[in-house]
Amino acid sequence: MSEQHDREFIKRFSLTLVALMVFTVVIIFVARGIHGTMERSESQARTVAKQERILPVAGVYAGDTGRAAAQAAAEAARAAAPAVAFEGSLDGQMIYDRVCGTCHNAGAAGAPQLIAAAWDGRLDKGRDQLVANAINGINAMPARGGRMDLSDEQVAASVDYMLGALE
CATH class of the missing domain: 1.20.5 (Single alpha-helices involved in coiled-coils or other helix-helix interfaces)
Incomplete structure (x- = not known):
């Protein structure tokens, strides 16, 4: 069974x-x-990305056409130039609070806090070197504190504020 x-x-x-x-x-x-x-159907973002990928890299023009194209390109570049951060304000404290303070208040990645002892060895380099380091970046600090739209004058104003605020 x-x-x-x-x-x-x-x-x-x-x-x-x-x-x-x-x-x-x-x-x-x-x-x-x-x-x-x-x-x-393709998504709108995919279509735009595809159009950007197939744009010509450069154009070659000669004679009057070349001069006109070069002038038009120069005008377009001036119009598209990045705006300066914070409408060009040179208020060092405001720039510090909005950009630099993010790392310097916490001492992130070795950023010196606004305590005189933390700046030992740095102050000896002088203000100009400190401004150059802030503009170009040093160690873990990115150039201009990661804000490429800051002008050199704005970075210098922020460094001046920091030097004046040391306890």
């Missing part, structure tokens, strides 16, 4: 597996059919 039960089990199990495989194939064909009816 047990051999007969085993055969019956194998038969039903095999039929179940075949039914599941058929069901899987049917689902695959239904999914492909539905997918084929869907309208394909």
Whole structure:
């Protein structure tokens, strides 16, 4: 009797597996059919990125056409020049609070806090070297404190504020 039960089990199990495989194939064909009816559209961001990638790198012009194109390019570059941060303000404390203080208040990555002891060895270099380091970056400090839109004068004003605020 047990051999007969085993055969019956194998038969039903095999039929179940075949039914599941058929069901899987049917689902695959239904999914492909539905997918084929869907309208394909690219996202706006992908279209813009593609257009930017295929723009020409440069143009070559000669004679009057070249002069006109060069003048137009120069005017466009002047118009597109990055704006100076904080509308050009030379308020050293405001610049420190909004840019420099992020690291210098906490002493992040070795940034000296506004405590005279933290500036030992740095003050000996002189103000001009400190301003140059702030403009160009030094060690873990990025150039201009990571704000490339700060002018040299704004960076110098912030350094002056920091030197005046040392306790």
